[in-house]
Amino acid sequence: EIVLTQSPATLSLSPGERATLSCRASQSVSSYLAWYQQKPGQAPRLLIYDASNRATGIPARFSGSGSGTDFTLTISSLEPEDFAVYYCQQRSNWPPAYTFGQGTKLEIK
Amino acid sequence: EVQLVESGGGLVQPGGSLRLSCAASGFTFSSYAMSWVRQAPGKGLEWVSAISGSGGSTYYADSVKGRFTISRDNSKNTLYLQMNSLRAEDTAVYYCAKFKDRSYYYMDVWGKGTTVTVSS
Numbered sequence: 215e216i217v218l219t220q221s222p223a224t225l226s227l228s229p230g231e232r233a234t235l236s237c238r239a240s241q242s243v244s245s246y247l248a249w250y251q252q253k254p255g256q257a258p259r260l261l262i263y264d265a266s267n268r269a270t271g272i273p274a275r276f277s278g279s280g281s282g283t284d285f286t287l288t289i290s291s292l293e294p295e296d297f298a299v300y301y302c303q304q305r306s307n308w309p310p311a312y313t314f315g316q317g318t319k320l321e322i323k
Numbered sequence: 324e325v326q327l328v329e330s331g332g333g334l335v336q337p338g339g340s341l342r343l344s345c346a347a348s349g350f351t352f353s354s355y356a357m358s359w360v361r362q363a364p365g366k367g368l369e370w371v372s373a374i375s376g377s378g379g380s381t382y383y384a385d386s387v388k389g390r391f392t393i394s395r396d397n398s399k400n401t402l403y404l405q406m407n408s409l410r411a412e413d414t415a416v417y418y419c420a421k422f423k424d425r426s427y428y429y430m431d432v433w434g435k436g437t438t439v440t441v442s443s
Contacts, residue, residue, distance in 0.1 A: 252368075314367055
């Protein structure tokens, strides 16, 4: 089973600052990695898929990069609505099995 | 508008059963694989099960294999999760989610979730 490890667990930043979130896989997942945002009391929302493609309706300030085992989600300039928990996710080859990272909480400093 | 609405959650005793439903609208339901993902109180996301668009292929996390059964009725645009032999550790919010495309990799639409509490 591929394990996804996210860092840091908590990131404290101010609006307008740049956020950099990391996700490391225990073995290569090529570029098959997604990022989700979850706000309190809400369902997750797909932000990034295939490591670097923004999902429909996602603002350009969100970007993803990486391949293999190391991935990064960058928010270029934080808006108040961006403070949330972020999860990375991958799928094993076959049979399909999905794992999520433990999450990074992005909080207002 | 693409929408998923879960129902069927509630309080159940350990060893009991529950069936969750997820009503889909706004897209061609039978064309997309679907999934259940859960989130225990204060914890992260855990994938539970997935099913192909036709319903002919099903997949489960090891933690629920043999206890949970995923199914779908494409004539009713509805996804189901039959949960048997429930344990305290199954307590969670259960989300249904639609896969983005035929590759089964990513989930692009999620319901608001339904809460399952397993307790005596």
